Amino acid sequence: MKRTARDTQLSTRRISRRGLIMGGAQLAFAGLLGFRMRHLQVEQADRFRLLAEENRVKVRLLPPSRGQIFDRDGTPIAVNEPAYRIILVPEDAGDVDGVIGELSSLIELDPDDINRALAEIKKSRPFLPVTIADRVSWEEVSRIAVNTPALPGITPEVGLSRRYLMGEDFAHVVGYVGPVSPRDLAKYEEPDPVLQIPRFQIGKVGVEAKLEDTLRGEAGAKHVEVNAIGRVMRELDRREGTPGNNIQLTIDHKLQSFVQSRLGTESASAVVLDCQTGDLLAIASAPSFDPNLFVRGISVADYAQLRDNDHRPLASKAVQDAYPPGSTFKMVTALAALEAGIAGPNDTVYCPGHMEVSGRRFHCWKRGGHGTMDLNTSLRESCDVYFYDLALRVGIERIAEVGRKLGLGARSGVPMSAETSGLMPDKEWKRINRGQEWVIGDTVNASIGQGLILTSPLQLAVMTARLATGRSVTPRLISRLDGVPQPDGAGEDLGLSQDNLRHIRRGMFAVSNHRRGTAYRSRIIAEEMRMAGKTGTAQVRSQVVRNEDVPWEQRDHALFVNFAPFDAPRIAVSVVVEHGGGGSTAAAPIARDITLQALYGEAPPLSAYPAGDRERIEQMQEELRRKRPGIAPTARDRA
Template sequence: MKRGPKETAESARRLSRRAVLLGTAQLGLVGVLGARMATLQVDQADEFRMLAEENRINIGLIPPARGLIYDINGVVLADNEQHYTITMTREGAGDVDEVLARLNRLIAIDPEQLEKAREELKARSAFVPVTVAERVSWEDISRVTVNAPALPGVVAELGRSRHYPQGTDMAHVVGYVGPVSDFDLSRIDDQDPLLQIPRFQIGKTMVENNLERDLRGSAGTKRVEVNAAGRVMRELDRVEGTPGADVQLTVDARLQNYIQARLSGESAAAIVMDVTNGDLKGIGSAPTYDPNVFVQGISVALWDELNERDIDAKLHRRPLAAKTVQGTYPPGSTFKMVTALAALEDGQVTADETIRCVGHSDVFDVRFHCWKRSGHGNMDLNNSLKQSCDVYYYDIAQRVGIDKIAAMGRKLGLGERHDLPMSAVRSGIMPDKVWKQETRGEEWRVGDTVNASIGQGYVATSPLQLAVMTARIATGKAVKPRLVKSIGGVEQPSGEGESLGLNENNLRRIRRAMFDVVNNNRGTAYRSRIAEERFKMAGKTGTSQVRRITAEERERGVTRNEDLPWNRRDHALYVAFAPMDNPKYAVAVVVEHGGGGSTAAAPIARDVLLQALYEGTPPLEAYPSAMRGRIAEQQRRLSAMIRDIQPGRTADQA
């Protein structure tokens, strides 16, 4: 229906009013929004800029649990203890000095530790947490938590720290961890962000250091919401890291405990090695130390004490040194098997040939003396080892020459750095003509060969190498030492070696002579024999000089060891394997400045071997009847130092 002019005009007026009202409302809304935007952008700009910058989601690292270390029977050698720590971030604290002062009023913090934390807070990035106090009691943690609003940037955390339940027994095998230092960061090529966490513990020595990557694991992460004051409001999510791999060693904690007790009071080393597979069952070094004192960082005073800096150098016994692998010594007469085997294999001597000993041997214009001044008379191979005649070896060494002697020494494991996860493993010296020319710039002389034939001169060996040498003589195989049985449950390669390629008849002659050294009444180690028939051992004594004996002293009589200062006395050595007919273990013992090998080293080796063979304290019947009273007293004395360490239990639980 068609509208009239009047109706059309009325409709237009209504539409115009609505448009005006709607436009006015829209303008009002835009004005309100504009005013609010102006307030936010101008009047409150600084406040919101601060909130935007300081309210953030922080991502932190979660240190993984370090892998545990066990002995061959599952006894824990290194574990992790939970403890409380207090950390602080510089950006969260604001006024660091003020917050530290408040914290120190709540809980007692060592002044040295407080100053160290203050320096680290200045040096580290503002968001990196710095440890202020460690091993804090639950009461202190409670006080800190209650006063959290007054302690911005301060966080109480549950952490882990390394602990060595076996204490001093395993110090020279397992080693210890300590806080990562700038020196550590400078010497290792490792980009793991875990190393940037202050006080993060890494392996410093021995197994802890050499298997660091396996034991460390990988970091986890956590995301936390932090407010404008720097305080953690909530944890948004957490991804746990991968724990480090557990490591099982070949060492028997009970045998190791006995070795350390038996070496007590000496400066010495002893190694027990399974000749069938190379497993090291005991690796004792004395004196020793407690690795737990290094975990949180050792004081200067204790470091000086362990280094014996205030003690007369004549009594310096180096408690921090693992003498089993780091100490090298002239092997003395324990080297005579090397010279004998070299001569036998080269056909320069037969087992029945005799050489007359008159107490010395003249080589050109130099006189080389036998230890027995009056001489031994006619000596064959067996008697030369049994009575340890020096002249016999002077003679055969000149026939065979140093190069072939050195080659035999290397075949038996001397002059070689054996691959073990221990610190500063020494290769020793197995000298020959090339070695002297390269290292000394001099030609090799016949006199050098004569000295080397009895393990003196330039020859230097470690107790580990002597144990390997003995194991190879006992088996005729290239047995290699093994310390790690498994990593993360994965079995490590055995040390059982291939045949050395030596004539078995020659090896049997050497073994028989070593047997007579101990079990014949004219043998140098007869007083240290084993009475139990099934465990009879074969061995060789050694005494190595650490000073030169002049002609004048020989004329008036050589000074007895006990009359000399400790550091000028001879080293005492002994090597052995047992049982003779079916060898199981080889042992090497070195007693620094102990005097004679037969009196100082052989008794220790016998006791250690019996402890290994019996898997515990041997019965008195294992010893010769004349010794049983003294051995009974020794066992009573040692019982106070020997712990009842059961498989699968820690020493703390025993």
């Protein structure tokens, strides 16, 4: 049927309307698309340019230079030295085994290092460098550089590594660094990114570990351009890191070296403390070890040798080991009785060689007894019965209070690893920690430094310095931090009676200078240098058997503490010789020699020693000069 004009007009109108709607929609979409393109290309251009740059430019951290460590006079102890290493890029090398074979014909390669490197190559991407040899000499680097055309993929690199110039002398004080381990990273909630740098070194023990954040410094950075698969194409810029802070110790390296040498092959420790400032002038444990062995990872064989040694060279005995103080504790018992007004210096006790307490016999070291003893003579001859009697009258609470006042039973806070707090027990401590009540026998044992009481050599030196000065002397190991002086440890007045302290000091003086004193044979002859001290013997077994009749590990520990000069105390010394037997025979001679070396600042004149010791001392000085010529001249040299 033929369409009318009216129908055609209506149809045309409908088509035009639909066309306009569709055209408008298309125009709106094109406008929206144009707006979006403008937003992305103009307004967001900087953002997308940055994202593109970040895909192309990578940031690589640069390890900072570690702070160095010096002794009190500025002599370097721990330094950074250039360390050359040889790296290999597998994809550049091609035949890795062949290149390593060529390299081994030029320099000596450790088979363990080669096996480790080959294992790392298998796990790594072919363009990543792998260390083949570490700590190679400059001569070896030069040899490799000359033969570079025959060694594709091999490149010598230089970095910084730790070096301990004093070796064994400072091993227990400074400690050592080593490569970062998963265990190290686990200590941090948010590890410093620099710790992720391959082979980055971190403090493991000693000052290196305790002051790690101070010594480490801040990492630098370099920007490198990489291609699509991550290979470095070129370096764009570099910002070096901030070096760590330098540290100056209070230790005198010459005195430290002498002390370490004087302890010799004994399993022993010694501490020298400045009574006026609290400065630790020497703090040594023997035997020691070379910390340089640990810097790049110690071998299994070397570590086993140190670990299995019954003299425990890895232990920092001066701070982390705790021993019964033996008779060196008797000054604490006596001072507690004097301070409480329970006993006077002239009060006497009769010693028949033992004391009966609650049906148990407590013996004096002198089986036949000492007879009538007062404070001075009991300290001089170390009569046990006198102190049993004092303790029963004064009680453990007052003894413990004075012991804590003198620095026992608490950590000093020196930045050395695993410092022990020791143990200064009382009734409450035993009830809480042992679930037992304190008994009278505990008090008797405690009076002579046996039983539950434990002290470190460092604590014994602090105790002696406080007795010598009447102040709360606190040990200080760090003298300056990045050139800034640190507070000293002179301390405040302890609030103890000066008269009572004088009585204690006189008794200690008699120990070393009276003919019947237990340390008389180790006295100092020089009038202006005379010392006051106390011997001690700490039992390690309950059976009464002579030390000579039992194996070394079952023998008594030998202890000695002293301060000098008597009239104006400058230093306090403590010495502990493990399983050394008697304090008068094993520890006192060592302490006397250390004391004189510290007071004179060099090998003391032979006239300072008893005549009978001079030939032996001269031989010892000459032997030390041969082994360690930097310590000090001998008396003969000065003459």
